[in-house]
Amino acid sequence: MAIIGIDLGTPNSAAAVLRGGHPVIIPSAEGISIGGKAFPSYVALTSDGQVLAGEPARSQMAANAEGTVTAFKRRMGKREMTRLRERDYTPEQLSAFLLQKIKRDAEAFLGEPVEKVVVTVPAYFDDNQRAATKDACRIAGLEVVRLVNEPTAASLAYGLDRLSQELRIAVIDFGGGGLDVTIMECGKGVFEVKSTSGDTQLGGTDMNQSIFEHLAGRFQMATGVDVRGDRKAATRLIEATDASCYEAEKMLANFADKLTDDLKKRIEASLRETKEAFIKKEVALATERAETLKKLLKEAGATLYAQSGQAPKGRPYAETRWEGPEPPPDVHAASGEPRPSGSGPQGKVVDAEYHENK
Incomplete structure (x- = not known):
């Protein structure tokens, strides 16, 4: 019986x-989704009472905005309820729906069978948040054999346990x-x-919202139309933004397909300016935090090993600003998914310990 990492x-x-x-990424029944991962963290309740999770929930969000939720991880360990179609759910219940989807796939x-997970x-999760994560797994029918800090999982995927x-080290996520x-x-x-x-x-998520x-x-400035007042249009634009600026451009172009050519040209120019403005804002945001980050790393005497980010200027930022020692040449990033790749080996370690101690 396999122990998987999630x-x-x-x-x-x-x-x-x-x-x-070697760690193998587990695909969902629907394949890879937006963001390059298999399981979008979405849960939906349909009008006929059916619960959807993962890609099936994400893909119908535009048509069922009032019955779809995401980003519930941020509420783990808090006494906050989420209402979906007149029903209230805890963050643990919502997470459990997603975990059940992962378990089935x-x-x-x-x-x-899959009954145990890392x-x-x-x-930074406190005791309440960690306990809530375990509760979500229990509701989903999964036994948590170990909780692993995300930077530890990333470090394992980068092979730092073999040094x-x-x-x-400093792990920037x-x-x-x-x-x-x-x-x-580590040692x-x-x-x-x-x-x-x-x-x-x-x-x-916050940058997408921005x-x-x-x-x-x-x-709205270019057309006089506020898509935020149209729930379906707004939801589709959020989805498109999550995919790429290109998809967002296509969505707005389709939304405005009956507008005049002059207005379309103004919209296209506005979108180009928007992308350029976003890149500038992103660099400014990174620069704003640069001195604090550099000071923290310098005082810690840490070596920079892992960083992530898929935004236009985000990926090289940590590397270009880093002035500390360089990683050894035998350290390589795991392809695609450092955190689950790191938790997968942890599951094998736990499994070995379990059988050894039986």
Whole structure:
């Protein structure tokens, strides 16, 4: 019976299992979705009472905005209810629906039952949030054999557990749910979180929302039409923004297909300006936090190992601003999914320990 690793993310989630000594990403029944991951972190309740999770929930959001929710990871451990079609759900219940979807698809992919999991959590999660994550898994019929801090999982995927020397490292995770900076000490396969900081409201989800507001505002200036007043149009624009600026441009172009050629040209020019403005804003946002980040890393005496981010200027930012020691040449990033790839091997370790101690 396999133990799988799950990265329960804010906008998207992923799962992996160890096969032949290598982590294998578990696909969903629908394949890869927006963001390059298999399981969008969406849950929906349809008009006939059916619960959808993952890509099936995300793909119908425009037609069922009042019955669809995402980013519930941010509310884990809090006594906040989410109403979907006159029914109230806790963050743990919503997460459980998504976990059940991951469990079903993992069992179909592996051809065997999945009852135990290793789950990654942010290093800053407190006891209540960690307990809530375990509760969500329990509701989904999964036993949590270990919670692994996300920077630890990323470090495992980068192969830092195989290094002989002891190091102090900085793991920078710019994900959908926020920006996390974690200082860790590692050596001989042991990882210890020394400190963690960041901004839980500065993730890809927040940047997408910012782009949406900017696009909608510019579109209104050019056409006099406020797409934010049309729930379906607004939802489609948010979805398009999540995919790419190109998809957002196509969506607005289709929305305005009956407008005059002059207005269309003005809209296209506005969208080009919007993309350029976003890149400038992104660089400014990164620069604003640069000195604080550099000071933190310098004081910690840390080596920069891992960074993520898919925005136009986000990926090279940490590398170009870094002035500390360089990583050893034998450290390579895991392709695609560092966190679930790192939690997959953890599942194998736990499985080995379990059988060894039986």
